[in-house]
Amino acid sequence: MITSFGSELAEQIARPKILIVDDIHANLIAMRKLLRGIDAEIMAVDSGNEALSLALDHQFALILLDVQMPDMDGFEVATFLRDNPVSAETPIVFLTASNTDEFSQLKGYMSGAIDYVGKPINERILLSKVAIFLELYQHKQRLVSALTEVHRQRQILQATFDSVADGVIATDNAGRVAWMNPSAQRMTGWDVAEAIGKVLDEVFPLVTAGGTPLNDALFDEPSKASDAASQAMLRTRSGGRFAVTRSASMVRDTAGKAFGGVIVFHDASDAYARQLALIGRAETDPLTGLLNRAGFNKRLQALLHGARDRNTDLALLFGDLDRFKQVNDLHGHAAGDVVLKEIAVRLSNCVRDEDIVARWAGDEFAVLMLCENPSIAQQMARRLAETVAGPIDIGKNDLRATVGISIGISMASAADWNQQVLLERADSLLYETKAARKRVPT
Missing domain, CATH: 3.40.50.2300 (Response regulator)
Incomplete structure (x- = not known):
């Protein structure tokens, strides 16, 4: 009962x-x-x-x-x-x-x-x-209820982390990987079982676009982390690289003592590609496809530092087309554009792979080349003049135009590795050459 x-x-x-x-x-x-x-x-x-x-x-x-x-x-x-x-x-x-x-x-x-x-x-x-x-x-x-709620919240958090596209990596207070979500495993190429216990730099190595390791602390102030993230490339386990944006923060106990950290990162390949495309358009001459003045100056500055460190010289060849104004006056600007595009192709085909060609402005072109002495630059200037001098079909009743090019050569060592002085000397020598050619009877 x-x-x-x-x-x-x-x-x-x-x-x-x-x-x-x-x-x-x-x-x-x-x-x-x-x-x-x-x-x-x-x-x-x-x-x-x-x-x-x-x-x-x-x-x-x-x-x-x-x-x-x-x-x-x-x-x-x-x-x-x-x-x-x-x-x-x-x-x-x-x-x-x-x-x-x-x-x-x-x-x-x-x-x-x-x-x-x-x-x-x-x-x-x-x-x-x-x-x-x-x-x-x-x-x-x-206690059981609290543990059940903790378990429930953990399951929700786990499901959230497992489903998000962003990579999430947790570390212990020694900077070793403690956990990764599936997206982090996919992007880094590391399986979580293999990654746990390894130092973060091995599983999540960041490099610059040029491949130089980024040694800045991941857990710096947010402003620094954001700046670094905008230029960071993640090197995967298989050796590939892609752009990432990331944020990182320390995890602290109630006393404020850090016992680990969390890194959240995102595949920024598409954004990086768009950024490169924008930079490319901003630094490219739309008519010829060569570098424009801004792009040329950017590379000139980098080469000046690099050449000096490698104990070699840098030559700037500054060229201006001869008789180009006559092409415009006789056949129109469309014919002039055809000539400029053909000259750009010829100059590009004439130089070495490591040399840099740009359309400076109008009918002015510039070439940068690393060389041991001025004689190598002079040989290049003669080859450029020869390739430019050939007739150009301007597509108008089988008409052909013939132009030449005057070139001024300035060496970085002679300009004391100063970019402005180098440009001014090349420009001055160009017009001295052009004036001398005008004085020679044709």
Whole structure:
């Protein structure tokens, strides 16, 4: 027979339940009166079998179990309760009217009981013990609930990290990889099982567009990190490279002590390609496809530093077309454009792969070349003049135009490696050459 007290509150899942097991019905009624002030759902049964049946379906905060019962005594019931996963951790307090000797107590503890309450029941002792066990149960439930919520939040976070396109890498306080999401594994080429424990620089090596390792700290101030990220390339495990943007932050405990870090990075290949395209358009002459003045000056500045460091000289050949104005005047600007495009092709085909050709302005062209002495630059100037001098089909009634080119040569060493002086000397020497050619009778 089952007697349930406080059934009106049975639907409250968080409310603790207490099970009383005693074969004497009057004892069950008495226990109910003693526990009437306890905030718990009280369930009572008069046999061990009924107790075991309820224990399969309910999670009890406490079981008050009579020792002396027919058919199945309290020791047997306790043993079965301990074997049931649902009730294995439920506290069992034996109720006994006999003077419990040491052997009986030992038998009770071995069967799963954790305490005894003698009969007749002392109300104070019973209520005190019940209150303690209920408090422990509530603490446990709160802890279980908190752990369940932590697990749930972790699962949500894990699912979020697994689904985002951005790569996420977590490190420990020694700068070693502790975790990576699938996107990070895909982009870096590292499997998480292999990456864990390796230094971050090995798994996530950043380099400049030119391949120089970036040694700046990943966890610098956000402003520095953003500046570095805009030019950072990630070198993958297989040796490939692609542009990334990234942000990084330290993870700290409540005392402010860092115990790791998190890096979030994004594949910026498309943005980098668009940036290069914009730079290319900004530095390219639209008519000839050669570098324009801005692009030429940028490379000149880089070569001036590089050539001086490599202990070699740099020659600037500054050229201006001869008789080009006559082509425009006689055949129009469309014909002039045809001539400029053809000259650009001829100059590009004449120079070496490492040399740089640009359309400076109008009918002016410039060539940069690394060379050991001025004589090499002079030989190049003669080849350029020869290739320019050939007739050009301007596509107008089989008409052909013939132009020449005057070239001024300036050496970086003679200009003391000063970009402005180098340009001015080349320009001055060009017009000296042009003036000298005008004085020569044709």
